[in-house]
Each structure stands twice: as C-alpha cells, then as structure tokens.
Amino acid sequence: MADYTVSQNREQQVKKLKRFLEGWRLALLLLKSILLWEQQWCPCAIVGSVSFLYSLIWLLDLNALATFAVIGLFLNFVDFIVPVVCKSLYVPTAWTGQHEKTFEEVCKSIVTTYNKSLHNVRQFYSLRETSPCMYYILSISFLMTLAWVASFINNIFLMYILSTVLLLTPGVRHRGIINTLLTMVNMAPKSTKSE
Template identity: 40%
Template structure:
C-alpha cells in the first residue's frame, strides 16, 4: 500500500510540474500561513458568489465559464510561471514541500476511498443502518435544499471547504471537536443517571 501511494505521489508531482509554484502559494493560503489569509479566502469566495448572484447566469453558462477558465488557465499558467519564476529559483526545500503536499493529497484520496468503500459495504453487513442513515440524510438534504437558496448553500459549502485545511492545520477542528464530544458525553451521562435519581 505504501509503495502504491508513493507511485501515486510521484505521478501527481510530475503532473503538477508546470503548476508547482502556484501549488505552493495555494497551499500556503489554505493553511493560513499569514494572519490575513482566512479573510482573503472568505473575501474571494464572497466576491465570486456575489458576482454569480448579481449576474444570475444559467447553469449551462456557469459550467461553460468554469470550463473556459480552467482551459485558459491550463494553457496560460505554465507560460506565465516559467516567465516569472526562473528554474534556478526552485530549491530543494520547495521540492520537498511539493512532495509533502502531493503525499497529503494522495493520503486524503485513499482515506476517502476507504470511507466510501466501508459505507457501501455496510449495505451488506448492516442494511438497516445503511438504509436508515441514507434515507434520513437524503430527507434532511432535501429539506435544507427546499428551505434555503441554492446559491447561498453552495457559497457556504465552498467557503467551508476552503477553510477546513486551515482549521485543521491550526488545531481548531480538533479543539472544538473534543469540546463538543466531551459535552455530549457529559450530557449522555446525565441522561443515564437522571432516571436512577427519580427512582
């Protein structure tokens, strides 16, 4: 498994060769290496979605503009980065950073694959739990989608997704996750003890 991950890491690194300087900058922003980066992420996301809200393009137009942006970026970014960043500016430390980034991406990808595989295996091993969880989740999502504006939901989802790497890197998710789980365990203990007191 480790050998396979290393092969995937190497392939990913090779595919990002022309984007390597941009990848390091994006990684730095997503991990909030400067104090103003979270504000920049929220501001950039808000600006993008405000434009979508004001212009109100159709789904086909939005997909076309997104595809056009990706295609033009794929063509222009390597040309621009090769002109701005000289090959001699690429150091061993930067190369190690890029390898670590690729390794993390491959690790998250494999974790996601394992999680989805376990979820679908639950269909055979614990069908009641699988169908109950799936049906309740879909009903909840349908209710949320019907109650709130789709563009606003997409904005919240994308902004949260962009903030997660920084939240995880700075230990905020772990800190508040632990606090919430402690509160829930205290609450469940109180609930279990309260009927005994009444008797």
C-alpha cells in the first residue's frame, strides 16, 4: 500500500513539474543532451561556459550582495527569455511523441533526484533524534572542515570547482567513467614483496 502511495505521489509530482516546465521543454531536451555528453564537445562546452561565468564574476569583483543581485537578475532574464525563444524557434506541430517521452524522462529524473535528496536530508536530521552524538560529530566535523578549506582557498575558486564537478557528474555517470576507472584499478597487477 505504501509503495502505491509513493508511486502515485511521484506521478503527481511529475505531472506538476511537466506543467511548470512547459515553456522550457525544448531547452530541457538540449540541456539533457549536453549534460549527458551526447556529443564529444559537450564536456568542453560545460567547462568553458562555467569558466566564462566565473571569470566574469571574478573580473566584475562585486561584493556578495551585488553578486547575488546580478545572479538573480540573470536568472530572471533567462527564465523570461527561454520560453519566448523556444516558442518562436520551435513550432508545436514539430513536437513528436519521442520528444514528449524524453521530456517525461527528464521530469521523472528531476523528481527522483529531488526526492532522493530530500530523503537524505531528512535521514540526516533524523539522526538528531535517534543518535544525537553521531549527528553532532558529523555536522561539526563537516562544518569545521568546510571552514578550514574555505580559509585557505578563494571562495570563488571553490564555487567554480564545485559547479564544474556538479555539472560534469551526470555525463561521468552516463558514460560509466568511474566504473571503468575502478575496473582498471582492480585489474592492475598487485605488487608482491620479494624476499
């Protein structure tokens, strides 16, 4: 019964998300193909665009509040212009069943990722009730490590690294690069001590 409720709730979330992202359909399909590295140039485009964005932030040298304001303005502009451009470039009759299926897969993966993240956060905070010592050890250790790293490395550079890794992760997973590397490490000859 619980599985049916979760599945029904997930389907409702997917339907809501599909309605919410209706104007972004074409852009999401393009973004999916870039994030999953369907072309050879996709990783370079990701790294190049993130590098350009952070270079611009670094060159503008704005304070934190102005940076948030500029990022907010940019996101509002993108949220306004993308649906307009998609509607003008792409006629509704060209939207095929395959496009709709891919769009639904994207929405399902967004909902699944959101639900997994929410579950992980709730599970972490449930440690506060079930195992307070473990909760405080983990949270204090993580925050102290984060503060220590942030004191030595420029914050913009840290955000650049984090953004690049997050945007490259779907392609790395899709291509199975981590599994290939782990297989290569396991296949490496083991060194034996000679006496």
